[in-house]
Amino acid sequence: MLNQEFAVVKRVRTAVFPVAGLGTRFLPATKALPKEMLTVVDRPLIQYAVDEAREAGIDHFVFVTGRNKGVIEDHFDRQFELETTLEVRGKIAALSELRKDLPSAGRTSFTRQQEPLGLGHAVWCAREIVGNEPFALLLPDMLFRGKRGVLKQMMETYEETGGNVIAVEPVPAADVSSYGVVARGEGPDSGFRVTGMVEKPKREEAPSNLIISGRYILQPDIFTLLADQPRGAGGEIQLTDAMQTLMQQQPFVGVQYEGQSFDCGSKIGFLTANVAYALGRDDIASDFLAALAKLGLDSALSEGIRDAAE
Ligand code: UTP
Numbered sequence: 001m002l003n004q005e006f007a008v009v010k011r012v013r014t015a016v017f018p019v020a021g022l023g024t025r026f027l028p029a030t031k032a033l034p035k036e037m038l039t040v041v042d043r044p045l046i047q048y049a050v051d052e053a054r055e056a057g058i059d060h061f062v063f064v065t066g067r068n069k070g071v072i073e074d075h076f077d078r079q080f081e082l083e084t085t086l087e088v089r090g091k092i093a094a095l096s097e098l099r100k101d102l103p104s105a106g107r108t109s110f111t112r113q114q115e116p117l118g119l120g121h122a123v124w125c126a127r128e129i130v131g132n133e134p135f136a137l138l139l140p141d142m143l144f145r146g147k148r149g150v151l152k153q154m155m156e157t158y159e160e161t162g163g164n165v166i167a168v169e170p171v172p173a174a175d176v177s178s179y180g181v182v183a184r185g186e187g188p189d190s191g192f193r194v195t196g197m198v199e200k201p202k203r204e205e206a207p208s209n210l211i212i213s214g215r216y217i218l219q220p221d222i223f224t225l226l227a228d229q230p231r232g233a234g235g236e237i238q239l240t241d242a243m244q245t246l247m248q249q250q251p252f253v254g255v256q257y258e259g260q261s262f263d264c265g266s267k268i269g270f271l272t273a274n275v276a277y278a279l280g281r282d283d284i285a286s287d288f289l290a291a292l293a294k295l296g297l298d299s300a301l302s303e304g305i306r307d308a309a310e
Pocket residue numbers: 018019020021022023024025026035036064113115116117118119121122139140141265
């Protein structure tokens with residue numbers, strides 16, 4: 001039904017990663033270190049997001065950075081001294097891991113937001129680099145585990161429907177007021193019509209319990225709307241407000257993805273992600289379980305956590 005409105009579905013090649021936020025919920029850790037460089041086990045959050053984009057077929061990675069974010073640029077660059085040392089010491093596995101993580105030369109772009117005026121403003125800052133093309137948007141503090149990456153699942157839907165696609169997940173009704181919430185129209189979980197959306201609604205005014213979970217495929221028309229978008233909730237330029245306007249002109253499709261999410265922008269989500277990912281790692285799971293047992297964590301409980309992580 002939807003692809004009739006978007007007869008030609010343009011391939012999505014570019015992903016935007018907004019990494020210019022202040023990360024106030026993680027102070028003092030984020031005073032000098034970007035939140036997106038916090039590690040889940042031994043990989044920074046931003047690396048998981050880039051890997052997810054790559055799995056979905058993205059080959060141009062655009063980072064909207066801010067103050068103190070130079071380290072993100074360095075992370076996606078070669079580090080000759082380190083590589084030579086690893087080579088000399090015969091640490092070949094670590095070396096190939098480092099090289100595997102790097103996007104190819106010329107496939108990363110960096111721009112600055114200058115002032116953290118909100119997610120919508122950060123996205124708008126990428127307009128000149130993205131140009132008149134559809135693009136993926138990944139918020140790196142949302143981390144997903146599952147057999148297939150969330151963006152890949154969305155891309156499969158997008159190839160059928162075109163338009164704009166957003167990932168959603170259900171949360172308890174009591175939690176909706178912390179998120180952007182969608183109204184669900186017709187269609188299966190893998191691609192249903194979104195008929196409305198609202199940022200941080202009161203519980204009784206929320207159109208559903210499906211929240212927008214930090215992955216989007218957007219048409220470039222969003223940039224024009226963001227240019228004139230007044231400040232919304234929290235005094236920030238909100239992406240959801242611009243998407244609401246775009247929805248009057250173009251279809252939006254929701255994908256209730258398969259997998260488990262961790263909101264690593266919050267301390268609890270971040271700590272939970274570390275436990276789940278560590279218990280999912282063959283090289284450290286059993287030692288980690290033993291360490292947890294020493295803390296007095298009941299072994300049946302920790303086995304249960306590990307099973308859920310697999
Ligand atoms: P968040 O609202 O979760 O990040 O934005 P934050 O503002 O850094 O965190 P807190 O609430 O103060 O702890 C989600 C994503 O959007 C980026 C953030 O870097 C994060 O990746 N963002 C947010 C920007 O790039 N610019 C902004 O102005 C706001």
